[in-house]
Amino acid sequence: MSAQQSIATTQASVAHRALAIAQTWTVPGKDPVGSSEGLPHAGSCMNFAQDREIYGEGDEADTFYKVVSGVVRTCKFLSDGRRQIHAFHVAGDLFGFELGAEHTLSAEAVSDCEIVVYRRPRGAASANDEALSRDLFSHAMRSLARAQEHSLVLGRRSAVEKVAAFLLDWATQSADGRMLALAMTRQDIADYLGLTIETVSRTMTQLERDGTIEMPTARQIKLKKPDALEDLCA
């Protein structure tokens, strides 16, 4: 693999290296999402513009986050700029929680985002709030299961199979199960699947030629034959 493979876009690389302080503003209002009862009540809400870094790998991890709206990617970089996106987080998803002192991943806004920020409970204090612990624990276990599934895709699936798996996965997070709106670029998809942008593009074109999907625009995908995609993931 040459050094060229899967270099992140210039923009992303710069964002990574600069560790730019994201242009954010805090809304003093109350926590707008109360689905997980165990979470601290006083999370402050922040907005992040598209492609802004929320935190970087190695940053102090005294806070964690929940997506209110928009999409967030968590990823890792190699020193030469190659990027692996670990997950896309949508409304309701927790991310950025760590046991250690530092973030082990970077997080960036795929689209303009509203994010709730929680201050991490200090040391033994975490044990005090039982509901919180349970929430975080179950979140960790679900993340782990997803990571393991993702490893199988990365390590043992072909390009078509990867794209099919991605589309089906993203379809479940979409309003209509058949029509999906991609929030991310082809580069994001490529870095999520361990492919290049060209291979992603070619593969999707091929799926369209096969009649498996339809692409009114590059970001709007209609699943014409979900079963064909399922077969690819068998």
Place this chain on the structure above:
Amino acid sequence: MSAQQSIATTQASVAHRALAIAQTWTVPGKDPVGSSEGLPHAGSCMNFAQDREIYGEGDEADTFYKVVSGVVRTCKFLSDGRRQIHAFHVAGDLFGFELGAEHTLSAEAVSDCEIVVYRRPRGAASANDEALSRDLFSHAMRSLARAQEHSLVLGRRSAVEKVAAFLLDWATQSADGRMLALAMTRQDIADYLGLTIETVSRTMTQLERDGTIEMPTARQIKLKKPDALEDLCA
């Protein structure tokens, strides 16, 4: 990628499909490993012969495990037999803990193993034992961090880089940091790294020709230039 790629060995596939009841025997003695204070005291110790299945994906997950001696692999299979090894577990490592009712991975003995089996605390009872919860939580978070690192390797590294990363990783679990004894076959390494057995073999031969490593036997690796390996993982 044709359907042929990374088909698990016949043996492994059969083990997977047969869900064979492993030939095991229970030792009524006390828990031989007490490093994690939070664990239930009354784990029973079992022995598993090489290549025996400890549990399969989908099996009821009412128990979890800790390695006393030997090496265990946890993995997933595709329907056509392709296998992705998620992790190798050595003495002291926990594995097989789930939040849900079923195991999301399979576990098999890489070598002859001694394993302690713990009965999973039932429902709300888990909250009773605070130390146990903390242990399991921190275990989950560390597993997650490792899984994320592994995703980066699987998705964005070349064959040499993958092998280098594997050797360095395994070296940290080895007694001597320079001389490592591989417990697993080339097939296991290949399925861990998302490669084929031939590519693993060729890559290691190349590293030996370069003078980076030395292989007295196929399973004994001496790291002649650890720095060169580190560079490959930069």
Place this chain on the structure above:
DNA sequence: CGAAACATTGAGAGCCTTCAACAAACGTGG
């Protein structure tokens, strides 16, 4: 000692990448 499992090596093919050019979409400012 012989069979089976494991590992290495070679030759050729294929999938995906790389490099390059072009097309389309988007935002901005005149």
Place this chain on the structure above:
DNA sequence: CCACGTTTGTTGAAGGCTCTCAATGTTTCG
């Protein structure tokens, strides 16, 4: 509203990395 540059996405051609297939060597074990 349109011109224009920038970003994003598509397509083509060529090459390379890894896979596939096959044969040989090596180790293990009954």
